[in-house]
Amino acid sequence: MNEDSLPLVKRMVDFLYRAEYKGTPAPSMSELQLHAKMFALADKYKIEGLRKLAIMKCLRRLHTLHDSNGSPAIEILESIGDIYQLSALKCSVRVLVEQDIRANIKKYLEDPVARKVYERVLMEVPEFIRDVLDLYLNQPFVKRCSSCCADKPMEVLKAKCRKCDRKLDFERAQKRNLKR
Numbered sequence: 001m002n003e004d005s006l007p008l009v010k011r012m013v014d015f016l017y018r019a020e021y022k023g024t025p026a027p028s029m030s031e032l033q034l035h036a037k038m039f040a041l042a043d044k045y046k047i048e049g050l051r052k053l054a055i056m057k058c059l060r061r062l063h064t065l066h067d068s069n070g071s072p073a074i075e076i077l078e079s080i081g082d083i084y085q086l087s088a089l090k091c092s093v094r095v096l097v098e099q100d101i102r103a104n105i106k107k108y109l110e111d112p113v114a115r116k117v118y119e120r121v122l123m124e125v126p127e128f129i130r131d132v133l134d135l136y137l138n139q140p141f142v143k144r145c146s147s148c149c150a151d152k153p154m155e156v157l158k159a160k161c162r163k164c165d166r167k168l169d170f171e172r173a174q175k176r177n178l179k180r
Contacts, residue, residue, distance in 0.1 A: 010023075012045070021038060029082075030079055031075070036083045073108035073117070074114055102136065
């Protein structure tokens with residue numbers, strides 16, 4: 001435990017006694033970074049309940065960031081370096097952040113400050129951009145299904161030309177091509 005941060009270890013012990021950890025992160029750490037580091041600590045010491053709680057708090061923080069009036073981009077982007085240093089996060093917290101970036105990148109980069117942070121992250125964590133690009137390859141289009149209410153990969157069957165606004169129906173075009 002020598003290499004672990006004392007405030008994080010105190011939160012871990014707090015969890016063992018109360019099944020909860022609290023406390024505001026240090027000034028140099030965002031709330032998202034705190035929960036990611038708690039997840040890594042739980043993974044290191046194999047504390048399944050703490051892992052689940054940290055993931056839940058990461059997810060809640062992502063939702064809170066999006067529900068607030070401010071821009072979530074800065075906190076999310078600045079957390080990526082820490083999240084990618086923690087190898088245990090590949091299957092959970094990292095995936096949550098990758099999917100959030102994938103879904104909101106265009107909006108995030110409208111903010112000039114967020115764009116600078118994004119460019120810094122690309123240089124410092126090239127693995128991150130590779131993972132986001134892989135998401136685009138594996139899930140070209142993700143939307144909420146009106147039938148099952150899940151965010152799932154979908155096939156794009158209709159689109160609109162950005163120049164003339166003509167609506168394109170890919171399904172009808174495919175059927176026409178099959179008849180030829």
